[in-house]
Amino acid sequence: MTSSDIELEVDGKVAILSLNRPQKRNAIRDETIEALGHFFAAPPPQVASVVLRANGDNFCAGLDLSEHRERDATQVMVHSQMWHRVLNAVQFSNLPVVTVMKGATIGGGLEIATSTHVRIAERSCYYALPEAVRGIYVGGGASVRVARIIGKDRMIEMMLTGRTHDAEAGQNFGISHYLVDHGTGDALGLDIARRIAANAPLSNFAILNAIPRIADMSANDGFFVESLMAAVVQTGDAAQKGLSDFLEKRAPSLKPVSNPADPDAAS
Numbered sequence: 001m002t003s004s005d006i007e008l009e010v011d012g013k014v015a016i017l018s019l020n021r022p023q024k025r026n027a028i029r030d031e032t033i034e035a036l037g038h039f040f041a042a043p044p045p046q047v048a049s050v051v052l053r054a055n056g057d058n059f060c061a062g063l064d065l066s067e068h069r070e071r072d073a074t075q076v077m078v079h080s081q082m083w084h085r086v087l088n089a090v091q092f093s094n095l096p097v098v099t100v101m102k103g104a105t106i107g108g109g110l111e112i113a114t115s116t117h118v119r120i121a122e123r124s125c126y127y128a129l130p131e132a133v134r135g136i137y138v139g140g141g142a143s144v145r146v147a148r149i150i151g152k153d154r155m156i157e158m159m160l161t162g163r164t165h166d167a168e169a170g171q172n173f174g175i176s177h178y179l180v181d182h183g184t185g186d187a188l189g190l191d192i193a194r195r196i197a198a199n200a201p202l203s204n205f206a207i208l209n210a211i212p213r214i215a216d217m218s219a220n221d222g223f224f225v226e227s228l229m230a231a232v233v234q235t236g237d238a239a240q241k242g243l244s245d246f247l248e249k250r251a252p253s254l255k256p257v258s259n260p261a262d263p264d265a266a267s
Contacts, residue, residue, distance in 0.1 A: 001035055001038070001039065002034070002035050002038045003031050003032065003034070003035035004020060005019070005020055005021055005029070005031050005032040005035055006018065006019060006020055006032060006035045006036060006039070007020045007055070008039065010044055010046070010047065011190065012046075012194070012197070013046060013047060013048040013049065013194070013197040013198075014047065014048070014049050014050070014051060014190065014193045014194055014197055015039075015043060015044060015047040015049075015050045015051070015095075016050075016051045016053065016190070017036070017039065017050060017051070017052050017053070018053050018054060018055050019032070019052075019053070019054040019055065019059070019060055020054075020055050021064075022054075022055045022056025022057070022058070023056075024061070024064055024066075025056070025057075025058040025060070025061035025103070025104055026054045026055070026056060026058055026059060026060045026061060026109070027060065027061045027062060027063060027064035027065075027066075028060060028062065028063055028064060028108045028109070028112070029063075029064045029067045030067075030079075030082075033082070033083060033086050034082075034086070036086055036090070036112075037085065037086035037089060040086070040089040040090055040093050040095070041089065043093075043095060047095060048095065048196075048197035048201060048204070049095055049096045049097070049098065049193040049194075049196045049197040049204075050095050050096070050097040050098070050193065051097075051098050051099075051100065051186075051189045051190055051193045052097055052098070052099045052100070052112075052113075052116060053099070053100040053185070053186055053189060054100075054102065056103075057102065057103045057124070058102065058103030058104040058105075059099075059100075059101040059102055059103060059104065059105045059109055059113070059125070060104065060105060060106070060108065060109025060110075060112060060113075061104040061106050061107075061109060062104075062106040062107025062108045062109050062110075062130075063107060063108050065134070076139070079139065080139035080140070083108075083111070083139060083140035083141065084140070084141055087111065087112065087115035087140060087141050087145075088115075088141075090112075090115045090116060091115045091116070091117075091145075091208070091212070092208060092209055092212070093208070094201065094204065094205040094208065094209075095204075096117045096118065096193070096196045096204055096207075096208060097115075097116035097117050097118070098116070098117070098118040098119075098120065098189045098192050098193045098196070099112075099113045099116040099118070099119045099120065099189075100120045100122070100185040100186055100188075100189040101113055101119060101120065101121045101122065101125045101176065101185070102121070102122040102124050102125050102182070102185060103124050103125060103126070104126065105121075105125055105126065105127050105170075106126075106127065106128045106129075106130065107128070107129060107130060107131060107138070107142075108140050110127055110128075110129065110142065110146060110175075111138065111140035111141050111142045111145065111146065112140070113175070114141075114142070114145040114146050114149055114175070115141065115145060117208065118177055118178075118192055118196075119175065119176045119177050119178075120176060120177070120178040120179075120180060120185045120188055120189050120192075121167045121170055121171060121175070121176035121178070121179050121180070121185070122167065122180055122181065122182050122183070122184070122185045123167050123168075123179065123180070123181060123182055124167070124182055125166075125167040125170060125176070126164050126165065126166050126167065126170075127158075127164065127165045127166075127169075127170050127175060128158065128162065128163070128164040128165070129142060129146070129155065129158045129159045129162075130162045131159060132159045132160060132162065133162040138159070142155070143155075149173070149174050149175060150173040150174060150175065151173075154173065167179055200233070200236070200238035201238070202232070202233050202236050202238060203233055203238070206229045206232070206233050210225060210226070210229045213225070214226060
């Protein structure tokens with residue numbers, strides 16, 4: 001990595017990125033977001049999925065306001081667009097990203113998390129968008145990504161009031177896909193990332209890049225793009241092997257898996 005703000009470990013086909021400013025509750029400075037961008041611009045060639053996690057007790061407490069400097073309007077806009085470029089690279093890369101959240105997941109931390117594809121929350125996790133309380137406005141994509149996940153009305157209320165939501169509420173809102181006990185998120189994240197890495201790469205690429213764009217299209221345009229992606233993916237070598245394995249009963253059978261978010265699920 002280009003910065004000590006993010007640690008990189010490679011475990012087989014999985015890259016593990018750890019936010020590494022625990023003394024600052026992993027608050028984000030420009031160096032941090034730039035290091036994230038550098039990784040997704042040139043990931044190790046063997047990597048097929050990513051776990052994004054954090055050292056310490058908090059995922060990310062948002063912008064490091066102690067390093068905030070005054071900018072004019074143009075500079076603020078350019079700075080915001082730098083975040084947009086990096087988080088678009090995260091969302092629309094060919095690498096599915098599993099995020100493990102805990103403790104503070106606030107402001108820019110929530111913007112980073114919602115640019116990723118599978119989100120796990122430990123029960124210590126809490127969410128807020130306190131920008132208005134601090135006299136600023138979100139600039140890392142929350143107006144699009146967070147609003148689409150939790151709904152624009154709920155986001156407006158969160159920003160106007162500065163209200164904090166706990167992990168249970170975040171699960172109900174759709175911020176997290178899995179809700180797990182303290183200290184168990186990393187193991188689940190790595191397990192999910194390994195399973196995703198075993199998928200056909202072209203299938204993963206199509207899922208990450210087609211579905212969000214189809215959501216912005218008219219129904220008929222979406223149907224057309226879906227058929228186009230199906231034609232591309234299903235005529236590839238991996239698809240032919242996968243279908244052959246299924247027909248010849250070499251593929252693993254699909255079985256229901258208990259949802260870790262369900263406190264009554266069997267262990």
